[in-house]
Amino acid sequence: MSAIDLQDVCLYIDGKLVLNQLCLETQVKRLGVIGRNGSGKSTLARALSGLIKISSGQLQVSGINPYKNRKAALQEIGILFQNPDHQIIFPTVLEEIVFGLRQLGQKKTSATKNALQTLTTFGKIHWENVPTCALSQGQKHLVCLMAVVAMQPNLIILDEPFAGLDIPTKHQLQRYLEKFTGSLIHISHDPIDLQGYDQLLWLEGGKVALLDTPEKVLPAYLDKMHTLGAGDDISHLSH
């Protein structure tokens, strides 16, 4: 289980305060993150994986500073983004999976062997030389997942990984996800994705609105969402 520890974390993006003195201490196997679009969920994901720097405060994941200690972060934390077309870099499935392994320092032969092992574990050894652009959306999502899992992180952060997928594909991907033995931090604005999770973090305006079990958080969250839905805050311009 990966320990998440945030103390008064502030993060500015283009002058806008996106994470607002965020305090969070948790160590569960399955953490869900919910909140409206613009609440800071994606920014939190990027901060936790060390991809962006926090403006102030303390942030530690599994005892390391993921932004400063990239080497440890790459070994500990994997992240899956929303759009596989903005994530897949290489022309073939095998190359895409081998990439992360080589970046971890593995030599070409062992990286290839481990990549093939990952494909076999997922039952997709026949995908080895398939061009990534020939895959369906769901298949691309799976390749991204395999590429991250191959690096054997202890924690995978998922930033709305199922957005736009049809129900069967979503269920199939969720099954693959359930097999992961490490911790998961799963961001979604759809609560159905987070059923059975240990804790839910409800993020609002860059702050923690509620951190508790799904049974306690979901009713309050859904209630608030419905109330907001009856309003018209879509009219408000941010500047």
Add this chain to the structure above:
Amino acid sequence: MISLTSPIETKAHHWNAGLKLAALCLSTLVLFSIDSLVIKSAFLAFVITLYALPGPIFMRYGLSKLRILWPFILIVFLWHWWVQELLQGSAIIIRMICAVALANLVTMTTKLSDMIDVVRFITQPLQRFGLNPRILELSIALVIRMTPVLLNKGENLGMAWKARSRRRSGWKIILPFTLIALDDADQVAEALRARGGLTNQEKN
């Protein structure tokens, strides 16, 4: 996307863009035809005064734009110092700084919309050869619209790379970047077609 027009309003902001450009062309031609170091230096003083008139912020910003010239200034200075013709070297450097500074001044004091009007005016003769000015303006708008979009997607790709590698992203990332541009082009074409298409655009 923010243009390079200075937010500090000057008198020049209200002058006719076409006249400013014509004056720029003339000045640049004159600058490159005269030989006297004295005149060139006076010209440089004049240009710096123009930068100083709207205030220190304007001047500091404007002169900072000249920093990209430093490699050329260095080469010319070293060359002419070596062949012991520093005076001639100074003349070349002053001339270049003047030309670039004057051109940048026009850019800083002209609104984007005024520039586009000039473009429309200048490309009028090309209409005979099939150039549709509405399509030209649409193209300009499309690039302004899509550059931040592509940039954002490029940054996402950069993040995806950084999530798996400590090394800076190499040229390999240009492959998915270009594919994204191609996909976006297809989608934009579809959106254009859905809004009536371009084949029957009235020229006016």
Add this chain to the structure above:
Amino acid sequence: MEKKIAYIALFAALIAALGLVPKITLAFGVPITAQSLGIMLCGTILGAKRGGLAVLLFLLLVAIGLPLLSGGNGGLGVFVSASGGFLLAWPLSAYVTGLIVEKWRSGPLLLVATAGSVIGCILVMYLFGIIGMAIVLDKTLLQATGFVTAFIPGDIIKAIIAGLLTAAIAKARPASLLSRPAQNNAL
């Protein structure tokens, strides 16, 4: 028609976006700007006419005052600086590169695209760039050539990369390679 305009506009935007991402480091630690790679790709992927128009559109936007050049530069000043000749040659370079990829059908795309990039985006570009530099810095053509020779090896590597990228894109999206349209690709 819509597709043609969209491709030209998007590639102009791509050149701009490539100028605003951080510098790319080549194999031997030589930094290059991705923007010049974008010029090559305009030619090799869009072909002569559309590639040239995309680059021309890009330069037009730089001229009217948008900071689209590497490092956030732009405006009219860049065209009269010592490197102005190179800049002004960009549309022609893309055109020539595209022409070679369009006409030379018998060779493998990797070779043709690389050769096209070398001839269009190095030979032609340096020709005009050196003339421009010679005028602004008041030097002979030979002297100006001397100033820029250091950049040629990096540019050749760039051309090879452009060839590799073009071949990979042709494999991934054959229908998008406008420089070598399929028989029934109506645009």
